[in-house]
Amino acid sequence: NAGVTQTPKFQVLKTGQSMTLQCAQDMNHNSMYWYRQDPGMGLRLIYYSASEGTTDKGEVPNGYNVSRLNKREFSLRLESAAPSQTSVYFCASRVAGGQYEQFFGPGTRLTVL
Amino acid sequence: QKEVEQDPGPLSVPEGAIVSLNCTYSNSAFQYFMWYRQYSRKGPELLMYTYSSGNKEDGRFTAQVDKSSKYISLFIRDSQPSDSATYLCAMSGGSARQLTFGSGTQLTVLP
Numbered sequence: 136n137a138g139v140t141q142t143p144k145f146q147v148l149k150t151g152q153s154m155t156l157q158c159a160q161d162m163n164h165n166s167m168y169w170y171r172q173d174p175g176m177g178l179r180l181i182y183y184s185a186s187e188g189t190t191d192k193g194e195v196p197n198g199y200n201v202s203r204l205n206k207r208e209f210s211l212r213l214e215s216a217a218p219s220q221t222s223v224y225f226c227a228s229r230v231a232g233g234q235y236e237q238f239f240g241p242g243t244r245l246t247v248l
Numbered sequence: 249q250k251e252v253e254q255d256p257g258p259l260s261v262p263e264g265a266i267v268s269l270n271c272t273y274s275n276s277a278f279q280y281f282m283w284y285r286q287y288s289r290k291g292p293e294l295l296m297y298t299y300s301s302g303n304k305e306d307g308r309f310t311a312q313v314d315k316s317s318k319y320i321s322l323f324i325r326d327s328q329p330s331d332s333a334t335y336l337c338a339m340s341g342g343s344a345r346q347l348t349f350g351s352g353t354q355l356t357v358l359p
Binding site for chain 1: 252254256280282289290291292293294297336338340344345346347349351352
């Protein structure tokens with residue numbers, strides 16, 4: 136099993152450009168999450184999908200959109216990138232029910248110039 | 249004020265030392281407490297998981313939760329250079345199973 140995979144690993148954008156970060160999991164997990172990690176701020180939840188067909192905002196959703204394409208895939212879109220969105224983005228998944236453990240992908244390092 | 253506070257360090261200790269990492273929190277609804285370990289340029293991975301107050305031991309690692317003080321700790325005995333990483337506390341109590349993370353403590357164990 137590959138676990139949680141993310142593409143791309145690195146990306147440089149100019150202000151105003153758009154891009155989509157891809158995430159896929161092969162563990163048959165129901166819930167998926169997108170976080171951003173900034174120095175001194177820890178991991179902050181952007182959006183999550185409790186199950187296929189549902190998405191909800193997290194702590195810092197402004198400037199982002201998400202799509203739960205199917206049970207395996209959860210994408211994060213930046214419509215008009217801003218320098219404040221320079222960060223490391225992590226996708227995570229969780230099985231369901233009472234299990235709280237989230238499994239994380241390797242991350243995408245995004246720089247917005 | 250953040251819901252979860254964690255000393256960012258950095259913390260540097262000699263090999264073999266006992267390491268104590270701590271988090272405080274303000275939300276009384278938190279019931280599930282976790283410690284994640286994150287190596288440089290990698291995703292976090294779950295290290296320890298506890299429910300409610302008490303201690304849990306796993307090899308060289310002990311997680312401690314004191315709900316009355318809203319304080320959790322992770323102890324590492326006989327620390328090794330391979331323990332060098334950032335340690336993130338995380339906690340949850342809501343039905344949506346969302347996790348709230350501390351900012352992480354960067355630990356270096358010197359050989």
